[in-house]
Amino acid sequence: MYEIENERVGTFLAQLRKQQGFTQRELAERLFVSDKAVSKWERGLSMPDIALLMPLAELLGVTTTELLSGQRINEPELLNIQEVEKLVAGTIQLSAKEQQQRNQRRKRRIWIYIACVAIAALEFIGLVALGFSFDEVWQDIALVEGMCLGFGGWFCLFVKETLPTYYDENKVSTYSDGIFRMNMAGIRFNNSNWPHILRAGRTWLLIVPIVFPLLYFVVRWFFPAVWEVGELAFVLIACLGFFIPMMIAGKRYE
Numbered sequence: 595m596y597e598i599e600n601e602r603v604g605t606f607l608a609q610l611r612k613q614q615g616f617t618q619r620e621l622a623e624r625l626f627v628s629d630k631a632v633s634k635w636e637r638g639l640s641m642p643d644i645a646l647l648m649p650l651a652e653l654l655g656v657t658t659t660e661l662l663s664g665q666r667i668n669e670p671e672l673l674n675i676q677e678v679e680k681l682v683a684g685t686i687q688l689s690a691k692e693q694q695q696r697n698q699r700r701k702r703r704i705w706i707y708i709a710c711v712a713i714a715a716l717e718f719i720g721l722v723a724l725g726f727s728f729d730e731v732w733q734d735i736a737l738v739e740g741m742c743l744g745f746g747g748w749f750c751l752f753v754k755e756t757l758p759t760y761y762d763e764n765k766v767s768t769y770s771d772g773i774f775r776m777n778m779a780g781i782r783f784n785n786s787n788w789p790h791i792l793r794a795g796r797t798w799l800l801i802v803p804i805v806f807p808l809l810y811f812v813v814r815w816f817f818p819a820v821w822e823v824g825e826l827a828f829v830l831i832a833c834l835g836f837f838i839p840m841m842i843a844g845k846r847y848e
Contacts, residue, residue: 601638602664608636610654624653626762626786628847645756696755703750703796710746710800714739717807724811734825735810738832739803745836746799748774749792757785778841787847794843798836806832 611621611632618636622629625646634640642650651658660667718739721731754771762784769776769783783791809828813821821828 604636604638606664714803781844790843790847794839
């Protein structure tokens, strides 16, 4: 199977970018990706997503064939059919590799999610074993655990990793997928900030179900009066606080 030469394409991409007068950041903003992604392309560490090949080639003033071959193709030096076939095969392989990497990341998230559920369940059992009544523990932490693990499961297992192109072309602050709806006023969702938004949400929603039972134990055991006064505040922060890191990430990489 023919493989596209990442380093050659990266060097060519860097040359074209400089000729067009773009910085890595400016090129990244036009493609709605991070400047770190552009840096990786130019160093040959990764390749642009297949959906970005055409807009990237247009911005750099070359054809996708020239971009993938890592050279300009003058008319007298047109690629022969065999070379074109190799580029097509390499592109197909690139697309398959991207899908494989996405599947691997999803499998890793599944195992992390299962581990978080198991730890949260063990902590619940531990609280009961330490003398807290089952009904009391269930009433105090079930809402937090259920909401975080519920939304965390959606964020880890079902949410789409890439947004439709109309998100990049319009100012959209609402995301919907089936029964789930998410609205973040003031944040424009696009494929530049979406991965960072997801990462921030996943981190909060998987860490809180593990940390909250520990916080509950410490406060209830050592400072019971504080829990009586601040129980609602603790629950609201734990359940809704994930919007804060998501909004910060969304604005930062917008």
